[in-house]
Amino acid sequence: MADRAIGIFDSGVGGLTVYREIARQLAGEEYLYLGDTGRVPYGTKSPSTVLRYAQEAAAFLVSHRVKMIVVACNTASAVALADLEERFRLPVIGVIEPGAHKAVAVTRNRRVGVIGTEGTIKSGAYTRAIHAIDPQIEVVSVACPLFVPLVEEGWAEHPVTRLVAEEYLAPLLQHDIDTLVLGCTHYPLLKPTLRSLLGDDLTLVDSAAETAKSVREVLHRDHLLRLSPPAAPRFFVTDLPTRFEQVGGSFLGDLLPNVQQVEIG
Amino acid sequence: MADRAIGIFDSGVGGLTVYREIARQLAGEEYLYLGDTGRVPYGTKSPSTVLRYAQEAAAFLVSHRVKMIVVACNTASAVALADLEERFRLPVIGVIEPGAHKAVAVTRNRRVGVIGTEGTIKSGAYTRAIHAIDPQIEVVSVACPLFVPLVEEGWAEHPVTRLVAEEYLAPLLQHDIDTLVLGCTHYPLLKPTLRSLLGDDLTLVDSAAETAKSVREVLHRDHLLRLSPPAAPRFFVTDLPTRFEQVGGSFLGDLLPNVQQVEIG
Numbered sequence: 001m002a003d004r005a006i007g008i009f010d011s012g013v014g015g016l017t018v019y020r021e022i023a024r025q026l027a028g029e030e031y032l033y034l035g036d037t038g039r040v041p042y043g044t045k046s047p048s049t050v051l052r053y054a055q056e057a058a059a060f061l062v063s064h065r066v067k068m069i070v071v072a073c074n075t076a077s078a079v080a081l082a083d084l085e086e087r088f089r090l091p092v093i094g095v096i097e098p099g100a101h102k103a104v105a106v107t108r109n110r111r112v113g114v115i116g117t118e119g120t121i122k123s124g125a126y127t128r129a130i131h132a133i134d135p136q137i138e139v140v141s142v143a144c145p146l147f148v149p150l151v152e153e154g155w156a157e158h159p160v161t162r163l164v165a166e167e168y169l170a171p172l173l174q175h176d177i178d179t180l181v182l183g184c185t186h187y188p189l190l191k192p193t194l195r196s197l198l199g200d201d202l203t204l205v206d207s208a209a210e211t212a213k214s215v216r217e218v219l220h221r222d223h224l225l226r227l228s229p230p231a232a233p234r235f236f237v238t239d240l241p242t243r244f245e246q247v248g249g250s251f252l253g254d255l256l257p258n259v260q261q262v263e264i265g
Numbered sequence: 266m267a268d269r270a271i272g273i274f275d276s277g278v279g280g281l282t283v284y285r286e287i288a289r290q291l292a293g294e295e296y297l298y299l300g301d302t303g304r305v306p307y308g309t310k311s312p313s314t315v316l317r318y319a320q321e322a323a324a325f326l327v328s329h330r331v332k333m334i335v336v337a338c339n340t341a342s343a344v345a346l347a348d349l350e351e352r353f354r355l356p357v358i359g360v361i362e363p364g365a366h367k368a369v370a371v372t373r374n375r376r377v378g379v380i381g382t383e384g385t386i387k388s389g390a391y392t393r394a395i396h397a398i399d400p401q402i403e404v405v406s407v408a409c410p411l412f413v414p415l416v417e418e419g420w421a422e423h424p425v426t427r428l429v430a431e432e433y434l435a436p437l438l439q440h441d442i443d444t445l446v447l448g449c450t451h452y453p454l455l456k457p458t459l460r461s462l463l464g465d466d467l468t469l470v471d472s473a474a475e476t477a478k479s480v481r482e483v484l485h486r487d488h489l490l491r492l493s494p495p496a497a498p499r500f501f502v503t504d505l506p507t508r509f510e511q512v513g514g515s516f517l518g519d520l521l522p523n524v525q526q527v528e529i530g
Contacts (some may be wrong), residue, residue, distance in 0.1 A: 037310075038304070038310065038314050039303070039304050040309075044305075044417075044508065045302075045303065045504050046504050046505035046507065046508070048505060049303050049503075049504045049505065145414065145417070145418050146411075146414055146415065146418055146420075149410065149411055149414040150411065152309075152410070153410050153411055155411075159428075160425060160428050160429055160432075163424075163425050163428070164425055167425075238314075239310050239311050239314045240311035240313060240314065242311065243309070243311070265530050
C-alpha cells in the first residue's frame, strides 16, 4: 500500500501549484495528476455537477490504485470532500481545511478575507472551516470570477489585472482584514499584483504549503510513506495535452513531461 | 417534417443571441435550444474535444426529432459543421459562413478584421470562408479570450473591458480594417464598448441576423416552413439551470422559461 502513488486531481492546470508543493515536501513519492481540462472550469458550475465530475476524477485515480486522493481544487474540495471519503474509503485531503487552519493561525485582528471562484464562495466552505476552529473570527468572502481567465491569459501582472483586483478587493479592505486566503489554486500567481495593491502588512495565505503538510502528516500517521525508489510523476488530462502543457509550465515553473489524454466521464 | 422544431445548440448562453434573431425573423416556428453549460466553454478546448461535444449536442436534438440543426456557436461551427451534416443528414447551419458573406458584402477597402475565441481563430475558419468568396480580401484575426468572461461577469461596458479591448484590437487597427466580424456569440453585447473605441466608420458584423436569413432561406427552399400554430420554445442545459437563467436573461433581453437539465455525454 505504501508504495502506491499519491493521486491528485484538479479541474485543470491550477492544481499544479499544489502538486509542486507536495512534491517538494515529499520528493520520494510517486504522483498521478489528473486535470479535467475537457470540462474546466469547475468554479462557475453548480455543486451537483462539480460533485459528479469530482467523483469521476477520483474514480479514475482509484482505478490506478492510488493510496490517497488530494483534491487540489478549491471548488471540488468545497462540495465533494465528504462524499469522496465515504465513497472510496481512502484518505482524501482537500485544500480548504489546511488554508482555513493557516488563516486562523496567522490573523491577529481576527478579520479574515477569502477570495475564490463563484462556486467556492457560494458554498461557504471557508467560512464554515474557519468558524469550526474559531467562531469569533469575522470572515468576509468575495468571488473573483475574472482572476482565473486573467491568469490563464498570462496577464497575472498586467495593469488590467490590478484594476480588476482593486474592484474585487474593495469590500474586503473596508473590513480592515489582516489576512487574505487565496481560495483558488490559480491565485498564487497573482501574489505580486495583490501584494502591490494590499501592502506588506496583510498576510496572504496560499493553501498549497499547508495542504502538503497535511498530506505528509496523514502519510506518516497511517504508515504510508513510500519506501521504494521514487518513480516519475504521470500527468493525465481529459482534453488534448497541448494547452495543459503550455499553460501548466507557468504554474509548475518547469516542463511537463508524460502528459496523456484519457476519458473519465 | 415541416412541423418539427428547429434545433439550436451552443456551449452555453451565447447562442441565445442567435436564437433571438432567428425567432424574431421566424416567429411561427417551434424551437429547441440546448446549452452545454456543464462543459462550457468550448473556445479554449481542442478541436477534437469540441467536435465530440458538438456531435453529442446534435445527437440530443436529433433524438427530439428536429428538422434542422443550427450550430449557434462559432467554435463548434468552425470545427464540426461538415461532420454534423454528414452524420445526421439534416440541414445544418453554422454561424461562420453567414458572417463571412456579410463581411465580404460590406467591406469597401477589402480589409476585414475577425475577433473570436482561441478555438475559432486558430481554426482559420473565417479566413477560409471569406477567401472562398473573395481571395483578394485581407483578413486579420485576433483571439480575445477575456471577452467571454468579461461579458459573463456583466462587465460588457465596464472601463476594464475597454482597456482589454484596446489591447486586443491594436493589431487590427494597424491594418486599417473597415469591417470587424464579431466571431463569437457573446460579442454583440460588447458593441457599445467596441463602437466607442473604433468609431462609427467601422462596420461591426454580427452573425446572428445573417444566420437567421440563412435559416429562413433553407426552410423555404426545402419546403420546411412550419404550418401548425406556433409552440412554446424549450430550453435544455447540461448543468443546473440557475446560472443559465440568470446570465441568459441579459442575452435574450427577456426571461427564460422552461429550462430543463439533461445529460447528453
